[in-house]
Amino acid sequence: MENQKHFVIDFDSTFTRVEALDVLCEISLRGQPDATESLQKIKDITDLGMEGKISFRESLEQRLEILKAHRSHLPELIARLSDQVSESFQRNREFVKKYADQIYILSNGFKDFIVPIVEHFGITEDRVFANEFVYDDAGNIVGFNKDNMLSENNGKPNKIKSLNLKGEVYVLGDGYTDYEIKKAGIAHKFYAFTENVRRQNVLENADHEAPNLDEVLYLNKMERALSYPKSRINVLLLENIHEHGVRKLQEEGYNVKVHPAGMDEDELCEAIKDVSIIGIRSKTQITKKVLDNANRLLAVGAFCIGTNQIDLVECQRKGVAVFNAPFSNTRSVVELAIAEIILLMRNIHDKSMGMHNGRWDKSAKGSFEVRGKTLGIIGYGNIGAQLSVVAESIGIKVQFYDLEEKLALGNAVQCKSLDDLLETSDMITLHIDGRPDNSGFMKEEHFAKMKDGVIFLNLARGPVVDIAALKKYVLSGKIRGVGVDVYPEEPKSNDEEFTSELRGLPNTILTPHIGGSTLEAQENIADFVPGKIMEYINTGSTNNSVNFPNIVLPTLKDAHRFIHIHKNEPGILAKINHILANHNLNIVGQYLKTNEEIGYVITDINKNYDEEVIKNLKNIKETIRFRVLY
CATH class of the missing domain: 3.40.50.720 (NAD(P)-binding Rossmann-like Domain)
Incomplete structure (x- = not known):
C-alpha cells in the first residue's frame, strides 16, 4: 500500500536497554583476569562505531576479536537480553504484535540472539535483518558473514533500499548508522531513541527526539499503551524539594526541572507556561495571575502541610488538582x-x-x-x-x-x-x-x-x-x-x-x-506528594486532594477512562450520558462527586468509540477540563 507506514527499529540500546555484544563479553570473559579491561575496550569500540568515528566493519572485527565467545554462551545471553527489553517496548507489546507486519528489526548485531527475543513480540525471522556469526567446528565464534551487506559501511540504508518498501519509512534508533538511512533519502523520518542512551551527534541529525516508543506512537496517532507520553509531562520543582521526590517523578518518566529557590509572581508566570505539574513548599505563591499563565497545568504539589500560599478556588475553576502532605512532617x-x-x-x-x-x-x-x-x-x-x-x-x-x-x-x-x-x-x-x-x-x-x-x-x-x-x-x-x-x-x-x-x-x-525540615519528614513528604500526583495523572484518582472532590478509583482494565471536570451546575451528568448514548457507548463504570465549585465525573467505556464523542464532551458549555486515560 502506497500510504502504509513502515517502522524500521534498531535492536541494541533501542529494542533492548543494552548493547548485546557488551553482555556477551561479560559472559564469555567471566573469571578471566583481564575481563574488566576487555569489557571497557568493547564499550569504547561500540561508542566509536555508533558515533561514526570508525567504520562499522572495523568496530565489528575489533569487538569479536576481544570476545572469545562460544555458541554455548548464547542461551545465557538470550535469557539476559529478554530481561532487558526497553520498558516502552514492553509497555507497547500489543502494538508491536498487532503491527508486526509493518515492523522491521534492522541491526548491526546478530540474528543468532535477536530472533529469539523479538519472536516473543510477534516479529518473525523474515522481518529481522542483522549479521550472522561464523563458528568453527568446536563452536567458537570466529567471525561474521562478510557477504551480508549489514557487515559493511552503509549496510543499513542499502538493506532498506533493497526491500523497495512502498509508503512512508520511519526509522527508530540510537546510533549514527540508523541516521544514515534518512541521510540516504530512503526514510521519511529518523527518530533518535534516547530511552537508554543519548548520543549528541545522533540527536543533532534527528528529525525528532523519541524518549520512548510512546512518543513515536503518539506523534503518528497510533495505538499505544499510554494515552499521553509521560516524557511530555513537564514538571517544575521549586524550593529544594527533597531529591527522593525529584527521583520518583523522574523514574515515572516525566520531564523534571529543578529550581533551588522560590520565584516571585512574574518569574513564575513565565516559568509555568508549559508546566503540567508544579511542586512548591511554603515560599512560592500560586496566585490567580500565575494560574492565568499556566496553560497546561494539571496539578500542584504542596510539599508541606499548609496550602494557604495557593489560590485553591482559582485552581478549582481551572481544573487544577492540589495535593499536600497533611501528616508527613x-x-x-x-x-x-x-x-x-x-x-x-x-x-x-x-x-x-x-x-x-x-x-x-x-x-x-x-x-x-x-x-x-x-x-x-x-x-x-x-x-x-x-x-x-x-x-x-x-x-x-x-x-x-x-x-x-x-x-x-x-x-x-x-x-x-x-x-x-x-x-x-x-x-x-x-x-x-x-x-x-x-x-x-x-x-x-x-x-x-x-x-x-x-x-x-x-x-x-x-x-x-x-x-x-x-x-x-x-x-x-x-x-x-x-x-x-x-x-x-x-x-x-x-x-x-x-x-x-x-x-x-x-x-x-x-x-x-x-x-x-528534618530528613525524615522531607523524605516522607517527597514520597507522599508525588505518589498522589502520579495516581491522579495516571488514574484520575483524587484521594487526598485539597480542592477536588475525593474519589478513589479502581484500576483501569481493558477500557478507556473519560475524565470530565465541570462547573457544579445541575444536569451535567445527564448531558454527558446523553452524548455517550448517542454514540452507542457501553459504560463499564461511572463515578461522580461534587463540591461547592466543581463536579468530577469519571466514565470508563469500551475501547472502540468514535473520536467525535470526545469533541462533543469537551463542547459541553460547563466543561472546565477533559482528559482521556488508558
Whole structure:
C-alpha cells in the first residue's frame, strides 16, 4: 500500500536497554583476569562505531576479536537480553504484535540472539535483518558473514533500499548508522531513541527526539499503551524539594526541572507556561495571575502541610488538582516545639549566647522545669493533637482551644474559650492554618491577657501573629521566652538576608521555617506528594486532594477512562450520558462527586468509540477540563 507506514527499529540500546555484544563479553570473559579491561575496550569500540568515528566493519572485527565467545554462551545471553527489553517496548507489546507486519528489526548485531527475543513480540525471522556469526567446528565464534551487506559501511540504508518498501519509512534508533538511512533519502523520518542512551551527534541529525516508543506512537496517532507520553509531562520543582521526590517523578518518566529557590509572581508566570505539574513548599505563591499563565497545568504539589500560599478556588475553576502532605512532617514540628519549650523555660538560648561571648553565668534564676506546667495549644489538628500526647508524656499538663469540638487525647482538656487558655497557660503554642480569616489572629489584646512570664511559640504561619505586638510584650518582660519559625515575609532563598523586628530580642529562638525540615519528614513528604500526583495523572484518582472532590478509583482494565471536570451546575451528568448514548457507548463504570465549585465525573467505556464523542464532551458549555486515560 502506497500510504502504509513502515517502522524500521534498531535492536541494541533501542529494542533492548543494552548493547548485546557488551553482555556477551561479560559472559564469555567471566573469571578471566583481564575481563574488566576487555569489557571497557568493547564499550569504547561500540561508542566509536555508533558515533561514526570508525567504520562499522572495523568496530565489528575489533569487538569479536576481544570476545572469545562460544555458541554455548548464547542461551545465557538470550535469557539476559529478554530481561532487558526497553520498558516502552514492553509497555507497547500489543502494538508491536498487532503491527508486526509493518515492523522491521534492522541491526548491526546478530540474528543468532535477536530472533529469539523479538519472536516473543510477534516479529518473525523474515522481518529481522542483522549479521550472522561464523563458528568453527568446536563452536567458537570466529567471525561474521562478510557477504551480508549489514557487515559493511552503509549496510543499513542499502538493506532498506533493497526491500523497495512502498509508503512512508520511519526509522527508530540510537546510533549514527540508523541516521544514515534518512541521510540516504530512503526514510521519511529518523527518530533518535534516547530511552537508554543519548548520543549528541545522533540527536543533532534527528528529525525528532523519541524518549520512548510512546512518543513515536503518539506523534503518528497510533495505538499505544499510554494515552499521553509521560516524557511530555513537564514538571517544575521549586524550593529544594527533597531529591527522593525529584527521583520518583523522574523514574515515572516525566520531564523534571529543578529550581533551588522560590520565584516571585512574574518569574513564575513565565516559568509555568508549559508546566503540567508544579511542586512548591511554603515560599512560592500560586496566585490567580500565575494560574492565568499556566496553560497546561494539571496539578500542584504542596510539599508541606499548609496550602494557604495557593489560590485553591482559582485552581478549582481551572481544573487544577492540589495535593499536600497533611501528616508527613507532623512529628518533626512536634519535636521542635517540645525542644524550644524546654530551652526557653531554662533560658538556654541567652546563656549559650553569653558563653560564646565569654560570659559565665551559672545560676538557677529564671530557669524552670516543664514538669507540672500548663501548655496551651491553639489549634488541635494533626500537629496540635500529637504535641498534646508528647507533652503529656514528659509531665506537662495540656489544654487546648479549637473552633470545633475535638476529641481530647490522654488527659488534655478543651478550653471553652480562647481567653480561658490565654489566662491559665504557662506556655502557649500556635498550630492554626494560614487561611485569610486567621491573618493577625494573635493580636495585642491577646498578649495582654496572657500570664506574666509566659512562653510563646509560633510554628504555624507567619501572618497569624502581630509581630509588633509580640515584640512589645517581649521587651516589657510579660513574655519571657519566644520561639518563632514562620514570618509574615520570608526570604525566597538562602542567599537573601532575613529581616525582622524580632531579631536581637532576649530569650528568643528564631528558626528559618524549619519546623518540618528534618530528613525524615522531607523524605516522607517527597514520597507522599508525588505518589498522589502520579495516581491522579495516571488514574484520575483524587484521594487526598485539597480542592477536588475525593474519589478513589479502581484500576483501569481493558477500557478507556473519560475524565470530565465541570462547573457544579445541575444536569451535567445527564448531558454527558446523553452524548455517550448517542454514540452507542457501553459504560463499564461511572463515578461522580461534587463540591461547592466543581463536579468530577469519571466514565470508563469500551475501547472502540468514535473520536467525535470526545469533541462533543469537551463542547459541553460547563466543561472546565477533559482528559482521556488508558
